[in-house]
Amino acid sequence: MKDYQPVAGAAHQELAHDSAIKHVTGRAEYTDDIAEPVGTLHAYLGVSGETHARILSMDLSEVRRARGVVDVLTADDIPGVNDISPNGNDDEPVFPKELVEYHGQPIFAVIAETRDAARRAAELAKVEYETRPHALDPVAAEAAGMPMVTTPLKLERGDVAEGFGASARRISGRMTVGGQDHMYLEGQVSFAIPGEDEDVIVHCSTQHPSEAQHMVAHVLGIPSHSVTVNVRRMGGGFGGKESQMTIFACVAAMAAKRLNRPVKIRPDRDQDMTATGKRHDFVIDYEVGFGDDGRVQAVEGKFAARCGYSSDLSGPVTDRALFHADNAYYYPHVRLVSRPQKTNTVSNTAFRGFGGPQGVIVAERMMEEIAYALGMDPLDVRLANLYGETGDGRNLTPYHQEVKDNISRRIISEVEAGSDYRARRAEIMAENAKGGVIRRGIALTPVKFGISFTKTSYNQAGSLIHVYADGSIQLNHGGTEMGQGLNTKVAQVVAEAFQVDIGRIKITRTTTEKVPNTSATAASSGSDLNGMAALDAAEQIKSRLVQFAAAKWNVGETEIEFLPNSVRIGAEVMPFDRLIAEAYTARVHLSAAGFYKTPKIHWDRAAGQGRPFYYYAYGAACSEVAVDTLTGEYRIERSDVLHDVGRSLNPAIDRGQVEGAFVQGVGWLTTEELWWDDKGRLRTHAPSTYKIPLASDRPRQFNVKLADWSENREMTIKRSKAVGEPPFMLGISVFEAISMAVASVADYRECPRLDAPATPERVLMAVHRLKSGG
Structure with a gap:
């Protein structure tokens, strides 16, 4: 009998991650570390060199003759159904037969004795195309008459026309919110081992083993019981391995069964970034009506998203953007509509927050707009518009769910006091008034985030x-x-x-x-x-x-x-x-x-009403930045974070999640810029051209606390709350602080209306625009 170490095992204890030592010593085993049996082959994807085109011919003879090549797979070699759409829309082929719809789309796979041989051989294909017009962003796609990839959603409550009519002031604007690459440390990888009869075992870096199982079975034309998917651990996922791993699992499994040999596929980082979807870019048109006291009366918003060439998870992602377009604020009259727009880009997918951050940031933009219009402290505008308590008539969301567990005001109050927000803001404004190159900004923003899959069956x-x-x-x-x-x-x-x-x-x-x-390990659930x-x-x-x-x-x-x-x-x-x-x-x-x-939840999408969320998680962050107005560069001087995880199952792990989410959220809004050229080629396709936050980019003073007084009012596991996604939105405090610093060059008379990410170039252009009065 093992002599067990007397370690307290109860919930709510600060225990180390079970694999922490393995992680730091390199003993943690990932899919690519599994010992390869004798005879293992390696696969690599051949991809399209055009953005939107009909395939006229595809000559793979040189690919087949290349050294080390054992086989080449195309759409004609798929034994089952050539579709891996996670929603059954039949719009996402493993390999297209006639039409390519984005630059870098996989069109065949090479199977070779080594990965290097497969990679080199994939470059030898000769493909003739008949090019077609393409549209890369949602505005251009809508103008070109391209369809939406899924049915849009509308959320409506109250009478918007009446609300605007009763508003003393109205502001309308447009905000572009960029996407984000998952940049997991461990890339996509699958390793398939054939078994007897129809059996195949797939070791896969996936957040959704059951979906990988079902998709492999679908593509092979066999029952799910014949496919086993194993996952020991992933080196990060963030949503990028919820549906995007499917093509890799299917290619490895197809080749393994066809050749009766183990097959592994691991793309390099460039192909991983070009062939897999990302966070959805949004272009959001908003209008807000409000009174001289800063209180919102009416909101209308149109949320157009760059979804890519297929539907993937764009329906629920754009739905959730609307669910969180209120963030922590009550809108008496509101109408929100989504536009999940088809584009000639890789099909975008799940990412931490699943559309929620894109909704939250627009809520914060509207609070900021009101503050500049009225000459108020943005925090006071935020406080004036918070959801109320049950029974005060200010606790109904745009999707008609009551907010019954609201602790936003207490969370904000504690952050405001703990960060000394008021005094620091006054000091910053006095310092900025002296002029100078370096301008500072400070902002305190909250988050209210609904927890549950919005598709009820996933819960x-x-x-x-x-x-x-x-x-x-x-x-x-x-x-x-x-x-x-x-x-x-x-x-x-x-x-x-x-x-x-x-x-x-x-x-x-x-x-x-x-x-x-x-269900997938996603939605913070x-x-x-x-x-x-x-x-x-x-x-x-x-x-x-x-x-x-x-x-x-x-x-x-x-x-x-x-x-x-x-x-x-x-x-x-x-x-x-x-x-x-x-x-x-x-x-x-x-x-x-x-x-x-999960109990109590229900959702009627057609009516736009229900209770899609079991409960809400809350948080707030106060961030201070310094901006160089000659270069647009900035640094985060300090961030104070208080986040609600209910009665934490493991405070040490939860604090780590809050810290990581905050920094990743800051990266989304500051440095992580995705850029396609006019030919539809993703140019930010490697760490050399795509900048994630470094250790040096973290706040110089970073204070993170959990609201240890909180306890979930719903009967969750040990009264805890989810922690994976909600704190991601707290990075918005940095974005808002940058905006304040920029606004100081025009004496805060105008909202800078920064688009995200607020790269140094964008910051510099905003500074010049405000200085010139343009």
Whole structure:
């Protein structure tokens, strides 16, 4: 029997990530680290050199003759259905037959003895095209009459015309919000091993093993039961491995079954960035009516998104942008519409926040517009428009869900006091009034973020727990570990349920063989769903143990209590191991499959009404920046963050998530610029041309706290709240602070209307425009 270390395993403890030591020592095994069997082949994608064109001919003879090449796969070689659209829209082929719709679209795959041989051979294809006009952004695509990739959504409440009519002031504007590449440390990779009959095992870096399983089966023309997808861990995902891994899994599996040899595919970073979707770019037209007190009366918004050539997840992403266009603010009269626009670019996809950040930033832009128009502190405008408490008539969202758990005002108040916002803002304004090259800005922005998949059926999870005869425990669940600490949190839940040390629990890889039909690890729901499913399984086993012990030792079930590494049965306390051994001998079933589905949620998309979210998570951040008005460069001097995670399952992990989300949000709004040339080629396709934040870009003073007084009012796992996505939006405080610094050059008379990302070039142009009065 293993000598378990006496580590407290209960939930709410600050335990290290279960793989932390493996991460820093290089012993953590990723898909590309799996030992390759003898005979393993390697695949690489051949891609389109045109942005929108009909394929006239494709000569792959030189590719086939190239050194080391074993096979070449095209659309004609697909044994099942040539479609990998995650929503069943039949608009996303593995390989197109006749029409390419973006530059870099995969059109064939090379299978070779080495990855280098496959990569070099893919360049030898000779393809003739008949080019067609292309449109790259949503405005150009709409002007060209291109269709939308999915049905748009409208959210409406109140009477917008009446609201504008009653408004003392009105402002309209347009904001362009850029996209973002996921830039995960571990790129896309899949490794397929053929089995007997129709079987194939796919090791894949994916957030959604069940979708990979179903898509591979779909493309191969076999039942899902013949496909096993395994995921031990990912080196980051952020939504980029929710649906975008499918083509890699399918190509590896097709080749493996066709050649009856293991096949691995791992694109280089350039191809990873050009062939996979990103955060959606938005062009948002907004109009806001408000009074002289700064209170909003009416809002109207049109949210046009660059979706790419296929629908992918653009429907729910653009839906969620509307869901969060209110952020923390009450709009008495509101109408919001989405326009998920088809474009000749790679199909955009899920990204941390899933459209929510694009909605939130427009809410903050409107608060900023009102503040400049009235000469008010933007924080006062924000406070004036916050959702109220239940019963005051100011707590109904545009989608008709009541906000019943609002703690925004307390969160903001604590950040305002802790950051000394008022005094610092006064000092900054006095300093800016002296003129000079360096201008400073400060902003305090909140977030209210709804938690749940907006597609109700995705809000379910399963788990499987085995208690072995020696008292050790194996835990499996449908969530995937991408560095966020999900496995550690779920293990803590199980350890607390059994009252055992966490070292007793073995967390195994996610696999479709153990827990079927799982949802993606996304929407910040990993701990909520899988934690509850694991708790359900643990409680089933505990119930059997209690019934067994009560009968064997002739005591009432209420006289049985699980204690740390032991169990009290009447007056006797015995080690947990002994009880398990006794139960095994008595043929007690020591395994259980757990299940959970989120209660209370419902959504009628056609009506634009319902309760899509189980609860809300809240937060606020105050950031100060310094801007060089001669170059447009800036740095973050200080950020104070307070975030609500309910009763944290693991405060250390949650703080790490808040810190990482904040910095990633700042990157989206400042340095991470995606740029296509006029021929439709993505030019920011590698770390050399696409700038993510460095350690030197973090706030020089970075104060991050959790609202340790908060507790989820809904019955979530241990009263915790989700943490993955909500703090991402707190990076908006940096964007707003930059805007204030820029506005100072014109004495704050005008909103700078910065587009995102606010690169130094954009900042410099805004400074010149305001100085010139243009």
